[in-house]
Amino acid sequence: MIKKPIVQLLLIVIVLSISGCGALERIEWITPTARPTPIPPTPTLPPRVDPSTAAVGRWQWTSYTSDVVDYPPAQVWIDVNDTGAVNGVLSIYPNYPEIPQAALTLIQQNGCNFTIESLNDSTVNGFFYSETQARVRVHVTECNVKFYGPVTLLEPLAGEFDIAFDPDLTDLILHPRELTPIERGQRIFAQYCSACHGSYGEGMPAIPSLHTDQVRGYTDEQLDTIVRNGVINTVMPAWGVVLSPEDFAGVIELVRHLDEVFPQ
Ligand code: HEC
Structure with a gap:
């Protein structure tokens, strides 16, 4: 164990x-x-x-x-x-x-x-x-x-x-429209990522913030690999199998722009 x-x-x-x-x-x-x-x-x-x-x-x-x-x-x-x-x-x-x-x-x-x-x-x-x-x-x-x-x-x-x-989420539920990739990413983040990484990606004691130089420093390919495959022997799940290609692309786009979307 x-x-x-x-x-x-x-x-x-x-x-x-x-x-x-x-x-x-x-x-x-x-x-x-x-x-x-x-x-x-x-x-x-x-x-x-x-x-x-x-x-x-x-x-x-x-x-x-x-x-x-x-x-x-x-x-x-x-x-x-x-x-x-x-x-x-x-x-x-x-x-x-x-x-x-x-x-x-x-x-x-x-x-x-x-x-x-x-x-x-x-x-x-x-x-x-x-x-x-x-x-x-x-x-x-x-x-x-x-x-x-x-x-x-x-x-x-x-x-x-x-x-x-x-109000924004209510509006979106009542009047569905095509989401921008970042909006799509925000919904996915709230649903799948925030329980661990915090509502704004600020992290929690046992779970890393996503507002770090480490995350900013990942190449697109590295970030894609981490989120797609998860991190082995940690609780970070593999998202490539769960999310649709659009949702996956949206959440990656959000992580890339996290500092602007959720200023710390
Ligand atoms: C069950 C908890 C959990 C959930 C849900 C979760 N993560 Fe993670 N995540 C972690 C942990 C723990 C790590 C640190 C893994 C390690 O030790 O390298 C991590 C690491 C990461 C990293 C790398 C951070 C770094 O500093 O290297 C990224 C990026 C990331 N997660 C994005 C996401 C995204 C995007 C989602 C939602 C689609 C998500 N995570 C959902 C627990 C979670």
């Missing part, structure tokens, strides 16, 4: 149950020190607003906090309708070498997903505190890996997301 020295202690044990055959495989993994931007302290939140006043469209997470020091990277989005009802997905990215490669690859590419259908239950509980901001407390013990089946987290993902209405 290879342990990454940069990764902290073994903490979470999961049970992967393969749907259909009923076999249970116990798997251990190491949780990272990586975490998204913590929620700034807000001792006095503004009063709650009526959900039906919330902006209709796509809402994305902006920051996350947790009482637990270590947890896997995670992200969340919700769609809010005109009555204030929500549906969305919380994706968790447990991503350690001890997980069988088949499941690991699927988790890296699709996340381990929890469907959000309400902000009023014991697993996902939240409230709107303005027309464009909400706070969502999660306590998730099970998620689902596409093509693989349910995964039980023996150590629940417990914490709070701040999420905000995203």
